[in-house]
Amino acid sequence: MSSVTQIAPTPVAPAVTRPRSRKRLRKAGWNVLGLVVLAVMVFPVYWMVSTAFKPGHDILSYTPQWIPTHPVLSNFTDAIHQQFFWNAVKNSLIVTTVVVVLSLVLAFLAALALAKFSFYGRKPFIVVILGVQMVPLAALIIPLYILMSRVHQVDKLSGVIVMYLTFVLPFAVWTLRGFLLGVPKELEESAMVDGATRFGAFVRILLPLLGPGLVATSIFAFIQAWNEFIIAYVFLHTPEKQTLMVWLASFTTLRGTDWGPLMAGATLCSLPVIVFFVLVQRKIAFGLTAGAVKG
Amino acid sequence: MAEIEFVHVSKSYGDTPAVRDLNLKVGEGEFVVLVGPSGCGKTTALRMVAGLEEITEGEIRIGDRVVNELAPRDRDIAMVFQNYALYPHKTVYENLAFGLRMRKVPKDEQRRRVEEIARKLGLADMLNRRPSQLSGGQRQRVAMGRAIVREPKAFLMDEPLSNLDAKLRVQMRAEIARIQKALEVTTLYVTHDQVEAMTMGDRVAVMRDGILQQVDTPQRLYDLPANLFVASFVGSPPMNLFEADVESDGAQLVFGDTRLDLGARSLRDYKGRRVVVGIRPEEVREASGWDGAHVGGRVLLVEALGAEQLVHIEIAATPLERADLVDAAAQPPGPSLGVEELERSVTLLGRFDRHLLLTPGEAVEVAIDPRLLHFFDLETGAALPTADVPAVAGVAG
Ligand SMILES: Nc1ncnc2c1ncn2[C@@H]1O[C@H](COP(=O)(O)OP(=O)(O)O)[C@@H](O)[C@H]1O
Ligand SMILES: [Mg+2]
Numbered sequence: 001m002s003s004v005t006q007i008a009p010t011p012v013a014p015a016v017t018r019p020r021s022r023k024r025l026r027k028a029g030w031n032v033l034g035l036v037v038l039a040v041m042v043f044p045v046y047w048m049v050s051t052a053f054k055p056g057h058d059i060l061s062y063t064p065q066w067i068p069t070h071p072v073l074s075n076f077t078d079a080i081h082q083q084f085f086w087n088a089v090k091n092s093l094i095v096t097t098v099v100v101v102l103s104l105v106l107a108f109l110a111a112l113a114l115a116k117f118s119f120y121g122r123k124p125f126i127v128v129i130l131g132v133q134m135v136p137l138a139a140l141i142i143p144l145y146i147l148m149s150r151v152h153q154v155d156k157l158s159g160v161i162v163m164y165l166t167f168v169l170p171f172a173v174w175t176l177r178g179f180l181l182g183v184p185k186e187l188e189e190s191a192m193v194d195g196a197t198r199f200g201a202f203v204r205i206l207l208p209l210l211g212p213g214l215v216a217t218s219i220f221a222f223i224q225a226w227n228e229f230i231i232a233y234v235f236l237h238t239p240e241k242q243t244l245m246v247w248l249a250s251f252t253t254l255r256g257t258d259w260g261p262l263m264a265g266a267t268l269c270s271l272p273v274i275v276f277f278v279l280v281q282r283k284i285a286f287g288l289t290a291g292a293v294k295g
Numbered sequence: 296m297a298e299i300e301f302v303h304v305s306k307s308y309g310d311t312p313a314v315r316d317l318n319l320k321v322g323e324g325e326f327v328v329l330v331g332p333s334g335c336g337k338t339t340a341l342r343m344v345a346g347l348e349e350i351t352e353g354e355i356r357i358g359d360r361v362v363n364e365l366a367p368r369d370r371d372i373a374m375v376f377q378n379y380a381l382y383p384h385k386t387v388y389e390n391l392a393f394g395l396r397m398r399k400v401p402k403d404e405q406r407r408r409v410e411e412i413a414r415k416l417g418l419a420d421m422l423n424r425r426p427s428q429l430s431g432g433q434r435q436r437v438a439m440g441r442a443i444v445r446e447p448k449a450f451l452m453d454e455p456l457s458n459l460d461a462k463l464r465v466q467m468r469a470e471i472a473r474i475q476k477a478l479e480v481t482t483l484y485v486t487h488d489q490v491e492a493m494t495m496g497d498r499v500a501v502m503r504d505g506i507l508q509q510v511d512t513p514q515r516l517y518d519l520p521a522n523l524f525v526a527s528f529v530g531s532p533p534m535n536l537f538e539a540d541v542e543s544d545g546a547q548l549v550f551g552d553t554r555l556d557l558g559a560r561s562l563r564d565y566k567g568r569r570v571v572v573g574i575r576p577e578e579v580r581e582a583s584g585w586d587g588a589h590v591g592g593r594v595l596l597v598e599a600l601g602a603e604q605l606v607h608i609e610i611a612a613t614p615l616e617r618a619d620l621v622d623a624a625a626q627p628p629g630p631s632l633g634v635e636e637l638e639r640s641v642t643l644l645g646r647f648d649r650h651l652l653l654t655p656g657e658a659v660e661v662a663i664d665p666r667l668l669h670f671f672d673l674e675t676g677a678a679l680p681t682a683d684v685p686a687v688a689g690v691a692g
Contacts, residue, residue, distance in 0.1 A: 186380035189347050192367040193374045194445070195397030208384045 045270075051263040052076065059259050075264035082261065084239050088247035092226060095157055095243055099164045099225035100218050106165075107172035107217060108210075114173065115180035126177075129170045137167060141234055148235065155237050163231050168224050172217045179213030180206075215280045222276050226269075244269050296481055297358035297448040298323050299344060304353035306339050306505075313339040315505040317353070321449075324479040326472070327510075328496030330486055332528070332622060336505040337485040338377070341451050344483065345374050357448060368397070373442035374451040378458070379434050381426040387413070387437055388422040394445040412444045432463050443474065449481040456491065468495060489529050493517070501525050503622075523676035526573050526669060527621035532605065534573045536621065537641040538613040538673065543567045548665070551611025551639070555588040557665050562679060565670075570679065571615055573669035576605070579645035585662035594657045595642060604647050608659060612641040620676035 051059055053071040079085065113119070114126060144163065145154065153159030183206060191201035229245040236242045239250075248269060251262035299321040306314040314336040321327040329337050342348040344355055346367035354361050362370055373394070382390050388409060395405045413419045416436045426434055435455065442450055455471070456464045472495045475482050486492055492499045493513040500510040501524070509521040520526035526534045539550035545566040548555040562570065582589045592610040615621065645661060653659060670679040 184378060184380065186376045186378055187382060189345075189367070190374065190376060190380040190441075191382070191393070191397075193345050193347070193370075193372065194394035194441070195368045197366070197368065200397070205382055 048263050048266050048270075051259060052267045054260065056260055075260035076268070078258075078261040079265040079268060082247075082250075082265070084242065084247055084250075085265075087240050088242055088244045091157060091241060092244040095161055095164065095232075096222060096225040098161050099168060100221045102161070103165060103168045103172045103221045104214060104218055107169055107176050108214070110169075110173045111176035111180055114177045116185075129173055133167070133170050133174075138230065141230065145234060154235055155241060157236075157241065160232055160235050160243070163235065164225050164228060168221045172221060175217050175220070176210070176213050179210055179216075183209050219277060219280060223273055226273055296323050296479065298325075298356075299449055299481060299483055300356040301340070302354040302356065304340070304343065304350060304355060306336070306343060306348065306351045312505050314343070317505075317507055319500055319507060319510060321481055321483050323481055326475050326482045326484065326495065326497045328484045328486060328492040328499045329502060330489055330492035330499055330528075331502035331508075332624065333487050335502045337487070337502060338453055339505075340502075341374070341453050341483060341485050344370075344449075345372060345451055346370050371447050372449045372451055373445045373447040375438050375442050375453065375455045377454040379426075379438040379455075381434060381437055381441075383426050386423050386425060387418060387429070390426070390437055391418075391422075391440050391444050394441065398445075408444050412440045416440050431459055432467070435459060435463075435467065439471070439474075443478070447480070449483065450475070452482065452484045454486050455484075457486070457488070464491075471495065490531060493529065499529075501528060503528075519678070520573075520669065521678055523571060523573075523617075523620040523671045524622055526671070526678075530575060532576050532644045532646075533622070534575050534669065535579065535641070535643045536571055536573045536615045536671075538569055538615055539572045540569050541565045541567065548572065550613065551590075553588055553590050553611070553663075555663065555665055560665055560668070560670075562670060565679065569673050571617075571671040571673055571676075573671065574643075574663060574667060576644040576646040578664065578667040579608070579643050580662045580664075581645075581647060581651055582660035582662045585664065587662045587664035587666075589660045589662055591658065591660055592643065594653050594655050594659050596655055597653050599649070601649070603649050604651070604653075606645045606647050606653055606659075608643045608645055608661060609640045610643055610661070611639060613639050614641050617673065617676070620671075 050066075050068050052075050053068040053073075054065065055070060055072050055074070058065050058068065058070065114122060148154050148159050148163070153162065187205050187209070188198075188201040191205045192198060196204060227245065228243075229249075232243045232246050233249065236246060242250075244265075248262065248265050251258045251265065301317045301319045304314060304317040305312065317340060319327070319329075329340060331337055339348060343350050344357070344362075346362065346365060350363050354363060356362065357370055357372065382393065385393065391409045391412060392405050395408065400408075409422075410419070413422055416439065418433065418436055418440060421429065421433065426437065429437065435458070438455065442452075452471075456467050459467060468491060471484075484495065492501075493516075496513060498510055499513050499516050501508040501516070503524050509516060509525045511519075516525065516529050520529060520534075523536070527536065537550060539548050539555075541548060541562045543566050545563045546557050546561045548557055548562075548570075550572070590610050592608040594606060595609050596607040598605040598607075643661065647653070671677065672679060
């Protein structure tokens with residue numbers, strides 16, 4: 001939509017007789033496109049959830065059933081009673097929590113250094129942070145596997161955590177740096193002249209203003225760590241040590257796929273992300289620094 | 296209350312000097328305005344006093360204390376930032392009370408002082424609002440209030456009015472000056488606007504490229520500018536400047552076809568040399584009934600200002616070549632259009648009575664009184680000593 005409003009203010013030809021209706025038509029076109037995209041995005045989620053409530057024969061029937069006519073909960077009980085479910089829940093929670101907390105702390109300190117201090121090699125560092133995000137993860141898996149096995153971190157949660165941090169951190173640093181740069185330095189300075197220590201100004205002025213940035217970063221880290229599959233699948237062999245995403249894959253066996261419990265498990269796995277998002281999203285009030293400067 | 300003193304203060308960012316060997320004293324309760332074009336080092340000077348910028352060389356004193364190494368919070372000064380720097384996540388009340396809270400003033404005392412200031416500044420109804428819900432003028436008041444409520448030893452203000460519209464600016468100008476007089480707090484005020492400087496300051500310090508040019512009362516600055524830069528920077532419209540030759544006897548000045556008797560103001564040390572001549576627009580007069588040399592010219596443009604009119608008159612003289620010695624923003628209007636016979640011409644700005652009827656293209660004679668002229672060295676831009684310097688003020692009446 002924003003592209004429309006950017007194009008609009010440059011009326012080229014005064015010959016256009018009815019720019020109004022044209023504009024409306026274009027707007028309607030974009031709206032329809034938006035709805036189509038939305039449908040494409042939402043449908044798989046809907047199909048996952050609805051399948052989770054269907055009994056086995058409904059799932060595999062040739063005429064697709066759009067709404068579960070005889071909803072059942074057996075798929076969920078099956079999934080929960082599946083072997084290693086609670087192990088996987090515990091592992092996923094550990095990995096995700098540690099990744100979120102560590103990435104927030106480390107990225108915040110790094111972003112602070114990048115935004116507030118000038119030091120030798122700062123520019124190259126920023127470029128590198130951007131650059132590493134462009135390397136496809138799949139290309140790195142084998143070298144990283146060898147590297148991690150040398151330091152005995154294969155088949156360990158700690159190894160996976162370190163791996164996750166390697167791609168969560170650059171993005172988190174980059175995002176937080178942007179938020180930090182958005183806070184005028186005069187705010188802290190003013191607090192210091194008003195009687196705060198440097199640390200006091202940091203805690204009372206800077207930190208509250210960075211709330212949205214920290215929330216955005218934590219959501220990103222949470223989603224990445226919770227949903228990650230490839231690394232966990234490659235690195236974690238022992239069933240007791242696997243995370244939820246790897247556990248989900250265990251529904252697909254040589255004898256076929258157990259769709260009902262798989263979809264129920266997938267639905268259960270999506271819940272924490274949604275809950276986390278709902279909990280913290282209220283804190284994302286963008287434009288929190290509005291009114292700090294100028295008139 | 297305390298004085299602020301700069302003693303040989305310099306500041307460089309890497310190799311680029313921002314402030315050079317600044318010596319300036321703001322007396323107790325005095326209102327000193329630091330003025331100069333953008334980028335001349337005003338903000339840097341102010342930030343060094345606040346403790347937000349390290350001092351490369353020299354000493355800054357507040358009261359009797361050298362504060363070079365003192366943290367901002369221990370200097371007991373208040374600063375109003377150019378962009379106000381209000382805390383966006385705090386209400387107006389919390390913004391005003393922040394400094395008091397940091398200094399552990401008791402809660403009820405905080406409330407009393409904040410409410411008193413809010414009433415004085417007309418902010419009493421908006422104590423619960425956030426800065427984003429205020430107009431520009433109101434934000435400016437909050438920024439002022441935050442400084443005042445602390446009752447500090449000194450105020451530092453960095454262009455506090457530059458983000459306001461013209462009307463509000465004039466209004467706040469008077470208000471800040473009034474508040475300062477009432478509180479008698481030592482104040483160092485920074486602006487790039489010479490009108491602000493002249494109207495508000497007890498004394499005005501003019502800065503250029505990090506170097507202090509002159510410090511004096513607004514009137515003396517206007518009457519006796521120390522050099523070309525100050526002469527061109529102070530006053531609106533700016534002083535008319537052109538080049539002229541001093542005759543070999545030092546008693547006459549020649550420019551274009553004009554020969555001017557210097558009388559008592561002879562330039563004995565500049566015999567046979569070229570100097571810069573300056574004259575304020577209000578001293579350029581329509582010839583009839585005035586003393587001094589009469590110079591023929593042509594009216595280029597008449598700007599009616601209501602009470603008076605600003606007349607652009609082209610006369611024969613050599614324009615000032617050394618643009619580097621004057622304020623860039625005060626350059627006289629460009630060369631005139633198609634007046635071939637006056638190859639070397641200068642546009643004089645004259646402030647005339649509104650009853651004088653002049654039309655563009657018309658020939659006109661102006662009287663230039665040698666007693667009202669300013670002279671400057673062509674090389675250094677320094678004002679030239681003449682036999683009777685104080686004459687300017689005496690004759691003006
Ligand atoms: N943090 C900085 N780093 C490098 N140069 C600076 C910095 N701050 C100011 N300067 C330079 O110092 C000079 C004076 O700046 P400043 O004091 O802000 O000028 P003013 O307030 O008079 O407009 C300018 O040339 C500016 O570019
Ligand atoms: Mg400035």
